[in-house]
Amino acid sequence: MEIVKQIKYEPAGVKGGYTDRILSIDLGRRQITIRDLPPDFKNKYIGGRGYAMKLMWDGTSRKTHYDSPENILVMASGPLGNEPGFPGTGKSIVGTISPLTDTFIDSNVGGHFGPLLKLAGFDALAVSGIAQQDVVVAVDGDSGTISIMAAPAYDKAIDEGALSFGQGLLADFNSGEYSDSLAAVTTGKGASNARFGIINSLYYERKRKRVRCKQAGRGGTGTVMRTKRLRGIVVRSSRSKANGNNAVDKEGVRQAGARLREVILEADPKQLHLSAWGTTILSEYMNKFHLFPINNYQYGQSAESSKVFAGVFLDRYFSQNTPDGCYYGCNLACSKSVESVELKSGPHAGQTVSVDGPEYETVGAVSCMGIFDPHFVLEYNWYCDEYGLDTISAGVTIGFFMECFERGFLTAEDTGYELTFGGMEAADRLLHEIANARGFGRVAGQGVARGKKWVAEKYAARKGISRDDVQTELNKFAMEVKGLEFSMYVTKESLAQQGGYGFALKGPQHDESWLIFIDQVHKELPTFEGKANALKWFPLIRTWFNATGLCKLPWIDVRNPEAASTAEPAKNLPTLAYYVDYLNATTGGHKTLQDILDDSERLYILQKLINLRHGKGTRASDQIPLRAMGPAFFNEYESRAEYYDGWLREQLGDTELPASPQQRHELLIQKRIEAYQKLCDIVYEKKGFTTDGIPTRETVAKFGLMDEQAGQLLHQFGI
Amino acid sequence: MAQKMTVSIKFLGMQRVVTKKDFINIPLRKEMRVSDVLELVRNLYPDLHLDAGVIFPTVNQEKASLDKLLRANDIISFLPPISGG
Numbered sequence: 020m021e022i023v024k025q026i027k028y029e030p031a032g033v034k035g036g037y038t039d040r041i042l043s044i045d046l047g048r049r050q051i052t053i054r055d056l057p058p059d060f061k062n063k064y065i066g067g068r069g070y071a072m073k074l075m076w077d078g079t080s081r082k083t084h085y086d087s088p089e090n091i092l093v094m095a096s097g098p099l100g101n102e103p104g105f106p107g108t109g110k111s112i113v114g115t116i117s118p119l120t121d122t123f124i125d126s127n128v129g130g131h132f133g134p135l136l137k138l139a140g141f142d143a144l145a146v147s148g149i150a151q152q153d154v155v156v157a158v159d160g161d162s163g164t165i166s167i168m169a170a171p172a173y174d175k176a177i178d179e180g181a182l183s184f185g186q187g188l189l190a191d192f193n194s195g196e197y198s199d200s201l202a203a204v205t206t207g208k209g210a211s212n213a214r215f216g217i218i219n220s221l222y223y224e225r226k227r228k229r230v231r232c233k234q235a236g237r238g239g240t241g242t243v244m245r246t247k248r249l250r251g252i253v254v255r256s257s258r259s260k261a262n263g264n265n266a267v268d269k270e271g272v273r274q275a276g277a278r279l280r281e282v283i284l285e286a287d288p289k290q291l292h293l294s295a296w297g298t299t300i301l302s303e304y305m306n307k308f309h310l311f312p313i314n315n316y317q318y319g320q321s322a323e324s325s326k327v328f329a330g331v332f333l334d335r336y337f338s339q340n341t342p343d344g345c346y347y348g349c350n351l352a353c354s355k356s357v358e359s360v361e362l363k364s365g366p367h368a369g370q371t372v373s374v375d376g377p378e379y380e381t382v383g384a385v386s387c388m389g390i391f392d393p394h395f396v397l398e399y400n401w402y403c404d405e406y407g408l409d410t411i412s413a414g415v416t417i418g419f420f421m422e423c424f425e426r427g428f429l430t431a432e433d434t435g436y437e438l439t440f441g442g443m444e445a446a447d448r449l450l451h452e453i454a455n456a457r458g459f460g461r462v463a464g465q466g467v468a469r470g471k472k473w474v475a476e477k478y479a480a481r482k483g484i485s486r487d488d489v490q491t492e493l494n495k496f497a498m499e500v501k502g503l504e505f506s507m508y509v510t511k512e513s514l515a516q517q518g519g520y521g522f523a524l525k526g527p528q529h530d531e532s533w534l535i536f537i538d539q540v541h542k543e544l545p546t547f548e549g550k551a552n553a554l555k556w557f558p559l560i561r562t563w564f565n566a567t568g569l570c571k572l573p574w575i576d577v578r579n580p581e582a583a584s585t586a587e588p589a590k591n592l593p594t595l596a597y598y599v600d601y602l603n604a605t606t607g608g609h610k611t612l613q614d615i616l617d618d619s620e621r622l623y624i625l626q627k628l629i630n631l632r633h634g635k636g637t638r639a640s641d642q643i644p645l646r647a648m649g650p651a652f653f654n655e656y657e658s659r660a661e662y663y664d665g666w667l668r669e670q671l672g673d674t675e676l677p678a679s680p681q682q683r684h685e686l687l688i689q690k691r692i693e694a695y696q697k698l699c700d701i702v703y704e705k706k707g708f709t710t711d712g713i714p715t716r717e718t719v720a721k722f723g724l725m726d727e728q729a730g731q732l733l734h735q736f737g738i
Numbered sequence: 739m740a741q742k743m744t745v746s747i748k749f750l751g752m753q754r755v756v757t758k759k760d761f762i763n764i765p766l767r768k769e770m771r772v773s774d775v776l777e778l779v780r781n782l783y784p785d786l787h788l789d790a791g792v793i794f795p796t797v798n799q800e801k802a803s804l805d806k807l808l809r810a811n812d813i814i815s816f817l818p819p820i821s822g823g
Binding site for chain 2: 588
């Protein structure tokens, strides 16, 4: 490969979880810079998501959009990533200004990239600028070189695919042999043509003797990567992964890790059993409680859902008896895969491929299109990965357009074919059109927020009616907030999770809070106060995981039996105590859980400030579509009329129900809208925000974030 | 002939694998409570993991206490903790 720019460097050692160095690469100027971080940087911004946000706050402005040269693509693990002695330490964060939300997005991804980047000497990698040609970046800790290289040309099919190109890179950089000392991130041509491009994290798994991949799926990080003409990043380090963080108290790390592993070993097989089923097990539970996002979230349950339950994948597809952790030392090992799938459609029809997945979210995304075919799920999964597309946003977007078609807002003249729920052929065709920017795919690749504007304009012109009126109707079922498509849970019956999605700073992704069960099923949050407290606590602790390089699943999806005797079992505090011990043993600190929450709140407020700067930080940006609150249309109400009437009866007390079903539906919707607004008021107060959802000066100052930019920004909002 | 009054126990996830059944129906006894059903299921399927503290009983998809009295046609599940990844 032709080297465009190269520097030599001496990889910093890791000490207490940190290298205290960031690698900055400006592709436009061909500059490679190593920055030593001041000691207080890590204390204030922790790592991962925190580092990405701080770099974005300082290095970009309101005028920065996803395709601006100054936009930064940050990849960072965190102080607790890269420790095989503790489960779930392979996570890293990709942060950037999103093509979907036009504000900061972060997406976490498993695999070896973050750990190897740290071993190669860097806590974070920040890429800015736009290259003049397609390039690959290589960070080689073994040879002590950092290089920008002209992207290699293999053949067209390989070069356009995220998986195939990544496999080529990993072999190329190691004399044709795969090795677990290397990892790569890549994306495919779909990420050039859609706003919801992903970044694939590829690594070699010795047990399976093949390259596997995980995805930073949300918010269009891959689209930013392609816009920068960055085709891939390869990182190499042969340093020992054992005690990779050079912990201050190695025995403390060992003990904390052993305790967590024991809980997973004992409890997971008795609970969700993620180690056997992966996250696909959730489909069955979601369907039972009307939470499966069928037909664009219209219905939470279907008689057909069982065709895509976990048992189907376990019996017919998943390779068995092989541990599937995405990083060393994780005995939850939920990263399932299917080794041999013959593709039936698309440009690779007839080819046999390995599929990493499916995860629950991909199964949910397919149900969102009204499809319940396990083979379709696998093909959809593989093609999205290869094209570099987010399975969630692609599924929600196609589902939205299917509903537009069925409700008459779109015609076959607009789309080129019948686009209805359950139509596998049409869904498949649209996916390939999105990836290749062909036909209606050019519209669909823009996502739901922009797609609904296109439909409104078309329909209004066709009917000679007001575009705003059409837009209002479309807003009811366009499942996006802040420009990001919803992840795969129906929130109609959980006010707390409506807030979980509406207040999520990146948009409606459940990694900030997932409160559906404790609210809707377990009834542990009966009051607005209780919901608001949960909507403050859970996003803070979950943000901390994203700042430290950790996977949340060993904490949140394996309940420690000791939690049952605590006041709030859902917080799983006995397991969180292991994490606090692990943190202190690694860094040599003396933090409490409250200290961790305070650190996390600083990051939360910083992200809120970035959102405010980019026009996504006020109450208006936290509003959710009607369908997220309840049955947006009468057909949805009718499908569970008895349940909804019961709910209404509870709300009205002695007052009689309206006589007609239509009136009852209208009243129910009115009650749901009122409840959401009341929730906004209470949550903002709890978080130290104004009623418009803006942090007060006291809140910003409390966390040491009142710099000149923050002062001016708040001033603009009259604060 | 009068129809026998029953309640159903629905098995999900691992429970379905262990029991090899989607659900079972059992006769509703007088004053039968969720705890009685739990005991019965434990006896029928000793390999099921139904440890107190990590199972959440639901009746007709609503959280239920162990001492809840059951009515004819109730559907009972014993859920693991689910927290959404």
